[in-house]
């Protein structure tokens with residue numbers, strides 16, 4: 001296990017910074033396409049905010065300037081940034097994501113007949129794919145993949161392939177033609193499946209993200225639409241253009257082609273969104289539009305010199321074709337260290353000790369510090385819990401915790417799962433449910449109830465076994481007086497009632513509501529939230545998202561629907577762009593996954609769990625259906641699929657030996673081996 005700790009110089013400006021001549025040139029509006037390729041912290045986002053606000057100050061209007069950010073949170077931050085530059089109250093800025101813009105254009109120029117187009121999020125898309133796979137005869141697929149057809153992994157890989165096909169503007173015929181050319185049976189089946197998938201989407205008025213962009217591009221090929229779009233907007237500004245996938249690049253290029261001035265800024269070496277298909281050549285492709293202007297920004301304002309040097313060393317290992325110039329750090333000082341610890345727990349113990357030290361002796365506040373961990377929300381919660389246990393106050397943004405791991409959601413899903421199986425929980429489930437807010441029996445109350453059960457049914461087993469059975473066999477509670485038995489009986493009835501609802505084919509959201517609304521738990525949470533409880537607020541937010549999800553998956557019915565729903569929620573590992581994307585409040589050390597760190601700044605950063613082959617993961621073994629094959633085999637060769645942003649992978653793995661990046665990373669000294677836990681003599685002996 002390895003931790004890297006970056007010392008990053010604090011932000012010194014409280015007022016709006018003055019633009020450098022390079023930034024000035026970039027912020028000046030020019031016709032056609034302007035592409036700014038610039039390294040980390042060089043002021044790209046600053047230029048976006050300046051360019052948009054200058055447009056308004058020069059007499060334009062914000063509604064006519066489209067500003068595109070990579071996520072809703074980034075869009076919100078940019079909106080704030082732009083409006084604070086304007087002297088008077090302006091109608092809110094058109095800052096959105098490329099999907100937001102596409103949905104707006106589609107709704108305006110290509111409305112669905114019955115109801116507005118609805119976006120399918122990844123879990124819903126996967127569940128639709130699984131349903132369709134269910135209905136297709138197995139012999140429609142090559143023999144080698146048939147055993148996998150019913151699995152979640154196959155549906156996920158198929159979803160990626162479908163999305164990638166649309167990103168390359170391929171329809172089912174296009175995929176079929178490529179498959180024929182390559183003699184690829186598997187992709188021939190994918191092409192047939194794609195046809196069904198698109199037809200069902202059309203019929204139900206739903207689109208996935210890739211399809212949305214594809215259709216918007218089709219729209220812009222119509223002359224009247226192109227003309228209307230040109231009349232509706234004055235300019236398009238794209239932040240983080242390196243996050244665009246091929247279809248999005250093409251859409252932005254189309255906007256320039258219809259006559260809108262486009263300013264796109266990005267860092268060709270940052271590709272955090274690679275897992276979503278971000279194109280390695282996004283900026284180069286935008287710059288390839290005839291007549292486009294290419295600019296660079298060369299001063300790095302974020303990182304201190306030492307950090308900048310370390311990043312530059314990592315950066316030099318990436319493909320230098322179309323690379324942005326290495327930023328020259330404006331601030332000196334800084335520190336980069338890389339160390340190898342014995343194991344994960346020793347690593348966290350050291351990091352916790354350093355976090356406390358930074359606050360106690362180095363004048364940092366908790367919110368100046370961040371611990372960056374591998375993607376995957378399960379790992380993140382474990383790290384957060386351990387740091388809390390080690391005495392570090394921790395903040396995790398709501399959407400970084402898997403929905404299924406939110407305590408309130410976990411309880412309701414457990415009850416839903418039990419109801420889907422008829423309403424009788426297993427012994428351990430029963431104990432969890434009895435102690436949950438759905439029943440509220442604490443340890444003492446449960447022991448009391450268990451003793452009463454034993455006194456009445458000694459011949460049936462131990463007190464613990466009887467407690468485990470009482471919800472499934474409520475007659476065991478007959479004749480037992482007191483609040484404990486009454487509460488258990490109430491819960492048992494609730495589980496049966498929900499089971500009946502599911503058996504009668506009720507929508508999953510109805511069953512969920514029956515569980516949630518039956519007790520005074522929601523009103524208790526509401527009261528606690530009103531009194532400032534963050535835990536209660538987080539629980540309520542998570543429940544709102546759960547219901548939101550259930551509402552959108554309104555085609556899930558009955559027992560089978562409930563089972564699918566539970567699996568879907570459990571499988572949501574990548575943070576979605578949802579309402580739970582909350583800003584942290586600055587009361588603790590932030591713990592977050594790498595891809596959430598984009599554009600944010602801290603004084604000190606710990607990147608933990610870096611391990612060769614595991615994180616960053618440069619290849620994806622074990623794929624039956626690899627979306628990369630659409631690009632690698634069937635399309636023109638692209639840049640290396642290995643995407644590596646210089647973010648802290650200069651590390652070693654004890655088992656595998658030093659990773660390539662770290663061996664020459666210009667960290668002060670070499671990678672240090674730190675044995676044992678902090679405070680023990682051994683941990684210092686090896687420094």
Ligand SMILES: Nc1ncnc2c1ncn2[C@@H]1O[C@H](COP(=O)(O)OP(=O)(O)OP(=O)(O)O)[C@@H](O)[C@H]1O
Pocket residue numbers: 011013017018019020023038039040041042043044045046047267301302598599600601
């Ligand atoms: N001309 C400037 N003078 C002073 N500070 C600046 C200047 N330009 C940028 N900064 C500061 O540098 C930091 C990074 O700026 P910004 O976030 O705009 O960079 P970026 O290139 O978008 O970063 P990223 O690599 O995360 O995309 C911010 O704190 C910003 O205020």
